[in-house]
Amino acid sequence: MPRDKHLYKCAHALNSVAAIPRRATVVNCCSQNLEYGCNRASMRNFGPVNRARILAGNENSSVKGVRSSSNNNINKQGGGGGQDVHSVPDSPMLEMNSSFGSASSSPSLANLPPIRVHVVEDPKAAMDGGIEDHMGRTPCCEKNGLKKGPWTPEEDQKLIDYIQKNGYGNWRTLPKNAGLQRCGKSCRLRWTNYLRPDIKRGRFSFEEEETIIQLHIILGNKWSAIAARLPGRTDNEIKNYWNTHIRKRLLRMGIDPVTHSPRLDFLDISSILGSSFYNNSSQMNLSRFLGVQTPLLNPELLRIATSLLTSHRENPNLILQNVQENQLCYPQVQNQMPQLVQPNQLQTLIDQEIPTCNIPFPNEAQLMEPNVDQFSSNFTNFSSQNCQLNDWQSNGMASNLGEDYMSLPNYEYYGSDQSIIENPNPSENSKFQSNNSNNFSFASVLSTMSTRSSSPAPLNSNSTYINSGSTTTTTEDERESYCSGMLKF
């Protein structure tokens, strides 16, 4: 059963089943229209950054646009911000949330439709807890009977009521004051990730996904920093979305989700396999081992990268030296690879620690992430006589490529140019040559991606979701294409 239909079914059955999806509680909790109630006194507990955040939150509470837009989404999505009931246009959830979604003066859970929640009681929770003060550093959630696990609507209501009256902050004493058998940390997490009124639920839009990918390139796994630039999204939500959607998509595309460069992680495997790695059989085995990803990478490029990486480990300056020497000795290579072998850039990247970008080997990214304009028109000429792409295909790799690869139009592996250029690394006994039958062009790929990304018209619409109040259709392939286009960033 499609997920949406299932949740639609769940929406119908909210009052009749003992257990409902946890996400059904999202519909209720996040449809609240609370005012931030953080008072100045409690703000003393926060540092300047957090105070600023709180003030921003208070500003948001007065800026109704945030909330009203959320309500609009609720109404249009019919899911009340719920994760997966958004595409059920006329479900009962629509009416339910429409009715209370606009009731900004009634933040009580009593206004919400009654639901039953499958409460997973922690057998260890004696419910006799209270938070005692301890000297020294103690774990936030002591194992003294405080409840753990999913929150019940009653608990949510208590927390909401308390925060409405007293504001949040001083999470350690909040649960006791609010009558909750939870640790302060749990309360804070519940509030910040779930109950906060300005949280935007629902599927991530193209724009949001684009922002996440861009910011991840710059910031890495700084989810809170990324979340700070995505209004209404929590770091936890972004983190989950990254791990469950974007990361997998990038991996399928052969892109390292950490470095955002084409994956080179198996280069270490190559060293394990030894020099025979690049013979045909080993390559085939590795290709099979890596599934669809290997064919997306130019083996010669990988070989060069391996050499560079190995050299870099042995002598960080060697790469620069080689580059400079190669540029002197092989001007045609210099012309062919302007983006690859800019010594000043390379040295800068080698010298620089880019703290926010988790690229273990900076020029690895430089090597593999082509500048579209320059790289695409020049690098397509590379190929290798060591590369046995014909063998890949003849051995069935083409059929193993998977739809991710096969769905990419104009995805060529080698340039059509018949020119032969010498290997920039003379120590390697190989030449670059072209292969007409197997063409690869980053330009074609990226231009295709770019075109798609700039106008995300659906190719095969198999899903529908709401994007900023407007209905947008997309497919996973489209998003993958879009992500690939992000390489240009």
Added chain:
DNA sequence: AACGAGTTCAACCGCAGTAAC
């Protein structure tokens, strides 16, 4: 209908950072 593998995501854990005393 039943089962198992895979997926999703709310919640937890533990550490780091920071402010107050």
Added chain:
DNA sequence: GGTTACTGCGGTTGAACTCGT
């Protein structure tokens, strides 16, 4: 400057759920 209290953050977990057979 040391200690304590507290919050923030990123990684991880596991229950609920989906999907294919």
